[in-house]
Amino acid sequence: DSRGSEAPYMQIDPRLLLSSIIHDFNNLLTPIVNILEELQLRRDSTRRELGKIDAAIYCAFRAKILARQLIDFANPRPAMPEPTDMHQLLADLELVLASVLLPNIRLTLEIADRLPPAIIDQQLVERALLNLVLNARDAMPAGGDLIIAADLAFPPSSQKTLPKRMIRLSVSDNGVGMDDWTLKMAGQPNFSTKTNGTGLGLATVRQIVESLGGGLSMTSKHRHGTTIDLWLPATWASSSKGAGNRREGE
Ligand code: ADP
Numbered sequence: 136d137s138r139g140s141e142a143p144y145m146q147i148d149p150r151l152l153l154s155s156i157i158h159d160f161n162n163l164l165t166p167i168v169n170i171l172e173e174l175q176l177r178r179d180s181t182r183r184e185l186g187k188i189d190a191a192i193y194c195a196f197r198a199k200i201l202a203r204q205l206i207d208f209a210n211p212r213p214a215m216p217e218p219t220d221m222h223q224l225l226a227d228l229e230l231v232l233a234s235v236l237l238p239n240i241r242l243t244l245e246i247a248d249r250l251p252p253a254i255i256d257q258q259l260v261e262r263a264l265l266n267l268v269l270n271a272r273d274a275m276p277a278g279g280d281l282i283i284a285a286d287l288a289f290p291p292s293s294q295k296t297l298p299k300r301m302i303r304l305s306v307s308d309n310g311v312g313m314d315d316w317t318l319k320m321a322g323q324p325n326f327s328t329k330t331n332g333t334g335l336g337l338a339t340v341r342q343i344v345e346s347l348g349g350g351l352s353m354t355s356k357h358r359h360g361t362t363i364d365l366w367l368p369a370t371w372a373s374s375s376k377g378a379g380n381r382r383e384g385e
Pocket of ligand 1 (some may be wrong): 322326329337
């Protein structure tokens with residue numbers, strides 16, 4: 136072949152490149168935090184200097200969180216879906232979720248009876264739920280109700296490519312809600328209305344559910360609250376209790 140072979144640099148996956156840069160960036164932040172923490176302990180610093188060091192440490196920690204989220208987003212690990220019982224998943228997760236909430240937020244789990252197992256990667260769905268619960272917490276600074284529900288439902292018509300019936304895992308809050316523009320923008324990587332937001336939470340959640348063959352839909356009412364639905368595939372065939380078998384007869 137007279138054209139020869141392609142230059143090897145053409146084959147670099149931009150996502151791998153991005154994630155390797157962020158790893159290096161993350162590694163560089165560690166000595167920065169360490170040095171700042173040492174400076175914080177010096178006895179001869181003035182209050183003003185200490186205030187500046189605190190601010191720098193805070194920024195470095197924020198940068199570390201952002202780097203972590205970017206690594207997860209740019210280089211997600213492949214999903215390893217397996218049949219998972221939703222009662223079990225939420226029972227395992229309840230304590231973790233409750234630990235990130237203040238006592239002024241009441242967490243309720245509502246799981247429908249006779250749900251067929253979902254075909255999901257438990258760790259990834261847990262990560263998605265944690266992101267949603269943190270958003271709900273941020274939306275209810277004065278407290279409120281947080282409901283995590285799982286049932287069988289029909290995905291909305293906007294989710295055309297999804298199967299007719301799926302497991303709907305939803306996270307609802309009665310917090311600040313979103314106006315139309317925010318609802319439209321939410322989920323775009325980097326979009327955030329928070330002073331300290333990274334704007335990667337919902338984008339990561341969407342990426343996770345799509346890697347499982349599912350989808351995400353959102354409804355929100357400004358000043359009333361928000362519901363985020365995760366649509367997850369179910370194991371119809373292995374459902375022993377009949378809920379899944381109804382599909383064939385519909
Ligand atoms: P971040 O939390 O870093 O801002 P996200 O992608 O998780 O990033 O969310 C993007 C934006 O969507 C938030 O800044 C907020 O404006 C809006 N949002 C997400 N979840 C909720 C919610 N439960 N209630 C109100 N607004 C929300």
